[in-house]
Amino acid sequence: MIDQGLNDYPNGTPLIVTSVADNLLGAKLTEMGIVEGKKMRVLYRAPFGCPLAIDMGDHVLSLRKAEARLIMVASI
Template identity: 50%
Template sequence: MATVKSISINSLSPKLLDMGLFPGKEIRVVFKAPFGDPIAVDVEGYILSLRKDEASLVEVA
């Protein structure tokens, strides 16, 4: 379990925010696709799939 600290600025960051990833959210990696990319992240009850480069924009504390 980790808390989202910030979302880095990038052309993809609005997409992450739209999908409910914003500072303060509790997130957790639940499973991964073969080759480790994309990953599935539990965001307080629903599951988001994120490619590695998308996930790397999410800074957690």
């Protein structure tokens, strides 16, 4: 599968993180547990597709489209 931003996948697709942008926000996302190899899926989105609620395995994290674009994922 080609790597794409998290925001490009429909709700429910099982995904795996392949990389996170190398900037301040990327560091923050990493601290929140979004690291390479992390399995996740989009649970649901607010109207207009933003923010997104992400199933992180043991908790649900919400983030905006702009942040989701920094997270490259592949479907598994």
